[in-house]
Amino acid sequence: MVCMPDIYDKILSLGKRRGIIYPSYEIYGGKTGFFDYGPLGSLLKHNLEEAWRSLYIIKEGCMEVVTPVVTPFEILKASGHVDKFLDVIFTCQKCSSSFKAPDILNKEVTLPEAGEAIKKGITCPECDGQLTAEEVHLMFETSIGPTKKQPAFLRPETAQGIFIDFYNLYRFFRQKLPFGIVQVGKGFRNEVSPRQGIIRLREFSMAEAEIFFDPSHKDHPRFSQVKHEQLHILPAGKKDIKTSLQEAIKNKIIGNQILAYYLAITQKFIISAGIDAQKIRFRQHASTEMAHYANECWDAEIFTQRFGWIECVGIADRSAHDLQSHMNATDADLTAFHRFDHPHKEKKKLVKVKMDELGPRYKDKAGFIKKQLESMSPPKSGDITVVLDGKSLVIDPSCYDIVEEEVSLEGQHFIPHVIEPSHGIDRILYCILEHNYQEVEKEGEMYTLLSLPYKIAPIPVGVFPLINKDGLPQVAYDIEQSLRQQGFLAFYDDSGSIGRRYARMDEIGTPFCITIDHQTLTDDTVTIRDRDTTQQERIKKANVKAYLDKKFFSSEKRF
RNA sequence: GCGGUCAUAAUCUAGUGGUUAGGAUCCAAGCUUCCCAAGCUUGUAACCCGGGUUCGAAUCCCGGUGGCCGCACCA
Incomplete structure (x- = not known):
């Protein structure tokens, strides 16, 4: 196929030229499925992940954990990955x-x-x-220990580390549901033959949230805030439709409110991160394509020029699968406790053991017998038999009483269910670049602009002396340093014409550029240029920090 | 994994067996410059790797590696 370089090539070219992404191990010929983030790419990725944290941790109230990449065999055996991957x-x-x-x-x-x-x-x-x-x-194999090697894998998802810690985390949240745990980190999949460049990586970054809740309460407390959100959805085996979440729930297209809520905030998040709202859809997995751990799954798909619709966020109802699996594999109690509003009282016949009789008679076996007696419901009449060393044994009635007691059941244990929004950071990042990449014609020349949301842009502000004399560079340099001390990653540049410097900043999406001119020397004002409008304002030097604070905080595309 | 196709500087590219591999952009140094990739000078920088054919290979052949496309696979 003969084709002009499409936008993917342009972004890879820009990415390489400007220090956003590089193919990994390039001087050794490269390795498919791996990419490096360069200086600006790292900032970009960091900003995206911070935006995600800001949403999930600050706004949604989740807490973050960090668990190992190297995962012992038995954990992924229990979770089903060993057999299914x-x-x-x-x-x-x-x-x-x-x-x-x-x-x-x-x-x-x-x-x-x-x-x-x-x-x-x-x-x-x-x-x-x-x-x-x-x-x-499909998992990367490794081993633990240099000599006596124990089989292990690099994790295929960060989620398992969270499930394993459930017992501790439930206590941290003082035994109250629902709660959410997030993890941001690397996952690995040893793809047979990865294609699609940065879209299908063997080592990739993900941001996952596991929302634990009581399956008898699948309502979400903030659902009403999002119920009118319009989503483009593609239910399994059906035509795509535009619908509100409220309707989707009513028509049983989406299984429950919690799942629906996370569809809504996923959409809000990726839009605020710079994804084109017209290029988002939610596609439901057919039962045949669902991962082994899921019983309902929706992918947020984002449209790209070369690859079409690509899956960037998977939002799965994992039900009790993982906690149940790890409970089966260990003795751990991974249940939560639901306290009834009113204790359930009932009269119950119980076996009360008299240890002063049982003890001397059965010595070291007495404890074992006691356990059995107390756990059985007493027969209406006749002898009670227990099993000891594989043989039936009739227990003398003098060793116990049968009593009727009123027992009060305060609540019950259950395995929490889990909704998991899982974000492919690298994919979202690529889509952000693609959706914000603009070529405009400017005086007959092609002009490249990244219209990134302010908080995503790797460099928030450039600082330039208009010309390199009369002390302007020193003033500019002082402003750059001062902004850095105040928390803005400012970038000083005095090379080339002023237009070229603006262009360089536009190409990497820097929202604002401050320029120092001769007027600065007389009245302490500077000009500040807006990337998207190229309009300039003249403000007091002392107000620069406040100006930027306001712009960054009130930006439409903020989080 | 199979088939097709391609590989020249940071980027885009010219180069059908024969001098020192050409151009543009970018980048760097300097000059210039009172606001949007201006101009001038100078500079850094490339034939994917390994074999073969040939007096001579960026060019032809074989193998490998990597990119892209299709199939398969994956979600």
């Missing part, structure tokens, strides 16, 4: 082609089953050669 493939001995086993056998198979199929005479569909079966992981 595994492909069984056939490799031909003769022509070395590889095939996914299910493609050839038309069903999911285990490795031994694939081996059986070979014994039964399955051969290479290309050349009829002898096949071997093997498993390939």
